[in-house]
Amino acid sequence: xxxxxxxxxxxxxxxxxxxxxxxxxxxxxxxIGSALAAARRSLGLTLDEISxxxxxxxxxxxxxxxxxxDQLPSRPFTIGYVxxxxxxxxxxxxxxxxxxxxxxxxxxxxxLRTPVGVRHERKSGGRGWIMALVAVAVVAVxxxxxxxxxxxxxxxxxxxxxxxxxxxxxxxxxxxxxPYTLNAPLPAPPEATAPAPYVTPVxxxxxxxxxxxxxxxxxxLPFAPQGHIYSSPGAASALIIQAKKSISLEVRGPGGVxxxxxxxxxxxxxxxxxxxxxxxxxxNPASAExxxxxxxxxxxxxxxxxxxxxx
Numbered sequence: 098x099x100x101x102x103x104x105x106x107x108x109x110x111x112x113x114x115x116x117x118x119x120x121x122x123x124x125x126x127x128x129i130g131s132a133l134a135a136a137r138r139s140l141g142l143t144l145d146e147i148s149x150x151x152x153x154x155x156x157x158x159x160x161x162x163x164x165x166x167d168q169l170p171s172r173p174f175t176i177g178y179v180x181x182x183x184x185x186x187x188x189x190x191x192x193x194x195x196x197x198x199x200x201x202x203x204x205x206x207x208x209l210r211t212p213v214g215v216r217h218e219r220k221s222g223g224r225g226w227i228m229a230l231v232a233v234a235v236v237a238v239x240x241x242x243x244x245x246x247x248x249x250x251x252x253x254x255x256x257x258x259x260x261x262x263x264x265x266x267x268x269x270x271x272x273x274x275x276p277y278t279l280n281a282p283l284p285a286p287p288e289a290t291a292p293a294p295y296v297t298p299v300x301x302x303x304x305x306x307x308x309x310x311x312x313x314x315x316x317x318l319p320f321a322p323q324g325h326i327y328s329s330p331g332a333a334s335a336l337i338i339q340a341k342k343s344i345s346l347e348v349r350g351p352g353g354v355x356x357x358x359x360x361x362x363x364x365x366x367x368x369x370x371x372x373x374x375x376x377x378x379x380x381n382p383a384s385a386e387x388x389x390x391x392x393x394x395x396x397x398x399x400x401x402x403x404x405x406x407x408x
Contacts, residue, residue, distance in 0.1 A: 123188065129179070129197050134162040136186050151181040156353065158182065170347055170358035172203055177345075320388040323364030329356050332371040334406035335390045339366035342384035348404070349376050375404040 121139060123132040137147060148155045157178055160168040169175045176194055183193035320337055338346060340361035348357040348367070351374050357367055369375065379385040382397035 121187065123193065123196070128164060129193070129200050130162045130164040133179075133182055133186070133193075136188065140186065142186075147182060147185055150185045151178075153178050153181055154353070166201065170355045173345065173360055174347070174358055318393045320366075320391045320393070322366065324362060324366070326366045326368060327357065327359065327361075328368040329370045333368045334371040334404075336369040336404055336406055337366050337388040337391075338369065338377060338379075339386050339388060340364065340384060341386055341396070342381065344384045345380040346385070347378045349378070350374060369404055369406055371406050373406065375406060377402050377404055 121136050123129075124135055125132075127135060137144075144155050144158050147153070147158055151158075157169055160166065161175070161178060161182060166175055169178065176197065179197045180190045180194045184190040320339070323339075326337075340346070340363055342363050343360065345360045346357065346367060347355065348369065349355050350372060356370060356372070356375070359367075361367065369377075377385075377397075378401045379397055380400070382400055382402075385397040387394045387397065
């Protein structure tokens with residue numbers, strides 16, 4: 098799955114983006130990192146200016162120029178950084194990224210590999226049996242209630258017959274001698290009487306409006322696993338970051354130590370370790386949802402957010 102670098106490219110400052118620069122080409126006799134460094138120096142730009150334009154840290158840019166790609170978080174991030182670096186220099190970003198893949202081939206270009214220190218949580222195999230047992234229990238309870246109602250219906254009808262109607266039936270069943278006489282008709286039983294006419298409620302009327310107003314109370318949604326859940330070795334905190342859409346997630350600690358760096362597909366999640374002073378960086382804040390104690394705290398409000406996991 099290709100890395101989304103739109104946030105890097107869109108973050109170029111307008112005053113730098115519209116500066117006319119001479120058309121340059123990468124030196125084909127140098128490796129990709131050295132060629133980018135030479136192109137930057139030919140334009141008179143510093144690493145700090147490139148970092149401010151691309152939102153890529155200076156130490157990551159230095160690693161690219163020196164060819165120390167093992168110092169970068171992961172290969173998808175590395176390709177994204179090279180792409181943004183080339184675009185900031187006015188180069189063909191796609192061609193530069195393709196040249197990097199050619200000079201540094203890796204099978205991970207087709208299939209992303211799980212970063213070191215990350216393990217998959219096992220999915221419970223008995224979940225289907227649990228759901229089946231719950232369904233059987235619900236059907237049994239509903240069937241029992243329906244049976245009780247059907248059995249109790251004749252008794253309720255017999256008890257509902259009015260005394261007047263019962264007396265009339267007893268008088269009609271009494272044997273009489275002599276010629277039969279036609280008496281007044283029996284009163285109708287209570288269940289045969291006509292119901293009151295139905296009045297359709299009118300929305301907007303103060304006198305007849307019976308429509309209940311909609312509730313404005315927000316319901317906190319619980320965490321629902323929809324894909325792989327990643328975690329780091331050690332104790333886990335109560336925080337979980339879940340991708341609503343495909344995003345790139347990087348979790349760092351003090352000193353820039355990277356604990357997690359990966360592109361999450363929609364529904365995949367990462368369980369944050371119980372460590373202090375962690376920072377999460379996502380490519381699209383609106384597509385990253387934070388859960389604490391299994392309850393949603395809403396989407397990220399910024400691309401970089403501190404994570405309070407202890408204390």
